[in-house]
Amino acid sequence: MSTPTLLERYRAMLEMRSFEEACQQGVPTREVHGELHSAIGQEAIAAGMLGSLREDDAVVSTHRNHLHALAKGVDPRAMMAEIFEKSTGLCGGFGGHMHLFDKRLRFSTTGIVGASLPVALGHAYAAVLGGTGAVAVGVTGDGGANIGSFHECLNIAGAWKLPLVVLIENNEWAISVPFSESTATPTLAERAPAYGAWGKRVDGLDVEAVTEAFAEAVAHARAGHGPAILEATCYRFRGHYEGDLDLYRKADEKAQRLAERDPLALTRQTLLDRGVAGEAELDAMAAAASARTAELLESVRRDPSPAPATAHDHVFVSGR
Amino acid sequence: MTVETSAAVRNINVSQAIAESLRLEMARDEKVVVLGEDVGLQGGVFGSTRGLQREFGAMRVRDTPIAEMAFTGMAVGLAIEGYRPVVEIMFVDFIGVCLEQVFNAIGKIPYMSGGRVEMPVVIKTAGGCIGSAAQHSQCLWGTFAHLPGLKVVAPSSPHDSKGLMAAAVESDDPVVFIEHKGLLLQKAATFEHGADVPKERYVVPLGQANVVHAGSDVTLVTLSASVSDALAVAQELDGTGPSVEVIDLRTVVPLDLDTICASVARTGRLLVVDEDYVGFGLSGEVISGVVERLGPQALRAVKRIGVADTPIPAAKSLEEAVLPGRDAIRRAIDEVTR
Numbered sequence A: 001m002s003t004p005t006l007l008e009r010y011r012a013m014l015e016m017r018s019f020e021e022a023c024q025q026g027v028p029t030r031e032v033h034g035e036l037h038s039a040i041g042q043e044a045i046a047a048g049m050l051g052s053l054r055e056d057d058a059v060v061s062t063h064r065n066h067l068h069a070l071a072k073g074v075d076p077r078a079m080m081a082e083i084f085e086k087s088t089g090l091c092g093g094f095g096g097h098m099h100l101f102d103k104r105l106r107f108s109t110t111g112i113v114g115a116s117l118p119v120a121l122g123h124a125y126a127a128v129l130g131g132t133g134a135v136a137v138g139v140t141g142d143g144g145a146n147i148g149s150f151h152e153c154l155n156i157a158g159a160w161k162l163p164l165v166v167l168i169e170n171n172e173w174a175i176s177v178p179f180s181e182s183t184a185t186p187t188l189a190e191r192a193p194a195y196g197a198w199g200k201r202v203d204g205l206d207v208e209a210v211t212e213a214f215a216e217a218v219a220h221a222r223a224g225h226g227p228a229i230l231e232a233t234c235y236r237f238r239g240h241y242e243g244d245l246d247l248y249r250k251a252d253e254k255a256q257r258l259a260e261r262d263p264l265a266l267t268r269q270t271l272l273d274r275g276v277a278g279e280a281e282l283d284a285m286a287a288a289a290s291a292r293t294a295e296l297l298e299s300v301r302r303d304p305s306p307a308p309a310t311a312h313d314h315v316f317v318s319g320r
Numbered sequence B: 001m002t003v004e005t006s007a008a009v010r011n012i013n014v015s016q017a018i019a020e021s022l023r024l025e026m027a028r029d030e031k032v033v034v035l036g037e038d039v040g041l042q043g044g045v046f047g048s049t050r051g052l053q054r055e056f057g058a059m060r061v062r063d064t065p066i067a068e069m070a071f072t073g074m075a076v077g078l079a080i081e082g083y084r085p086v087v088e089i090m091f092v093d094f095i096g097v098c099l100e101q102v103f104n105a106i107g108k109i110p111y112m113s114g115g116r117v118e119m120p121v122v123i124k125t126a127g128g129c130i131g132s133a134a135q136h137s138q139c140l141w142g143t144f145a146h147l148p149g150l151k152v153v154a155p156s157s158p159h160d161s162k163g164l165m166a167a168a169v170e171s172d173d174p175v176v177f178i179e180h181k182g183l184l185l186q187k188a189a190t191f192e193h194g195a196d197v198p199k200e201r202y203v204v205p206l207g208q209a210n211v212v213h214a215g216s217d218v219t220l221v222t223l224s225a226s227v228s229d230a231l232a233v234a235q236e237l238d239g240t241g242p243s244v245e246v247i248d249l250r251t252v253v254p255l256d257l258d259t260i261c262a263s264v265a266r267t268g269r270l271l272v273v274d275e276d277y278v279g280f281g282l283s284g285e286v287i288s289g290v291v292e293r294l295g296p297q298a299l300r301a302v303k304r305i306g307v308a309d310t311p312i313p314a315a316k317s318l319e320e321a322v323l324p325g326r327d328a329i330r331r332a333i334d335e336v337t338r
Ligand SMILES: Cc1ncc(C[n+]2csc(CCOP(=O)(O)OP(=O)(O)O)c2C)c(N)n1
Pocket: A063, A064, A111, A112, A113, A114, A140, A141, A142, A143, A144, A145, A171, A173, A174, A175, A236, A240
């Protein structure tokens, strides 16, 4: 497990953003004909996961899942093809953007809020059953942290000392409901003592802070000390889904956050301030990421849609 | 625990048959794990996991907190990791708190993953009426059968309970296994059919109905605890009344329409007896399946009896009024053969 440098994390963040931007292009054209949830603005959290996880660790994500998949190492081409509803997709076009499954990498997602945690708990139990030393990361939003499974899973993980890391992306909003109006405590990390868990709240726009805190959370779980809750604060720069009118937030609030607290801009500034790289090098890096993603998008767009005659396949793996 | 005898075939009850089946499956495949409330130390509130924890340890036979969402969802992660979890939902009525995990995750992940992720999960649960009123008496097999991706099993005897559980555990598809509480509590010696249980492992395949009583005038399709009622009435009528062919479905999904249609093609009369709710359920599915296959002209008479879309009441007088018991079966046979 090598720990990527800040510059490498920045490159990953650039790739993540350009991936999300490429996916957005499929919405107006109806190539992505359902809801698409973009994680633009939340790149520092996924990039902070890099380097802490083993291949046999599990990650179970949510409806806003693309960046966690990329962080886990899921093939970006197969992912984009799935998001674009192609037969070449990760799930042959049967899952779509909210339902990504990569069995080998123990990566899966769910479109049901809060349903990621029980699945992650199962992976954590499997790790203990098999004595593998693996951990399981269950991702949720701040909204998802209010569903009952959060309590059930953390209680079990605490009672049985299971290696479960609950990663909460607190982007302040659950569709139109602000965090402050939905949640009894000022933070989510402070729930940790109720479950005998490790808990920390971290600035999720600061990729170095996330990196350190995520590594700590994973180490805690891997050492057999039980669950960890890592709450990473961030902000959703796009609507809940592409096409969301987003009338519940002031437009200037969004604009101001983007101008002042874009994790990509913040990381770039840190790199410049520390003299790690110059403007030109970072510009070239961004251009290269965009070009690579544009190429990927172009190639995926040429792939075929699944054949209608296959629509009833896979209901039962044993056949029908 | 199983009564040890030297005979290869014994009379054991349904809960013993299921525990024995699980023991054999767990011994043959170390990936089989059992999770649920009171399944370990106590061996299940109906005894159908008795002895397993002692034999296989507390990790593989795990008493969980009362947290159905969490431990049912765990089956998904375990299945992705290559395990074959058997999850016990104590009473099927409790599925309301974890239906999400069953129908959105376990039932759909094989499909949503384009066949790349299997869910060899057994949801083992107890249904049926034993006088515990609206929230502890439902069958709900029709509910599960309505949702794509789930196989649904409801055995009627100790023999089938053992063999169908083996089929459920070895199935790569998810199976909802609904044990009838009345059968779980019934004494071994009182079973009129399927009472002999071979000692060794055997499999009753999913999707093969069983003709438990041959007849030529009426095809009576039923399952689970209603099989013994149907059988009793059919035997009563033997020689004196109409000749009733009793088909025990054994599994709701897959539904063995071949066996049903072969019988109806001979009798021309179809009666479905179902302890589940009537509306939008198994009985309508059986009838429409037969009509689609054989055409309406193949049926001289058709009828269904079940719980007529009413919750199960508490008082015995009311409960008897809603359940399709022996009197209701007699009347229904009368009606279709009149
Ligand atoms: C159980 C459930 N309830 C409601 C929804 C509809 N829904 C989808 S996303 C969402 C908001 C989730 O908010 P949060 O967990 O904070 O994640 P975010 O969208 O902010 O990333 C809701 C209510 C759902 N998918 N599942």
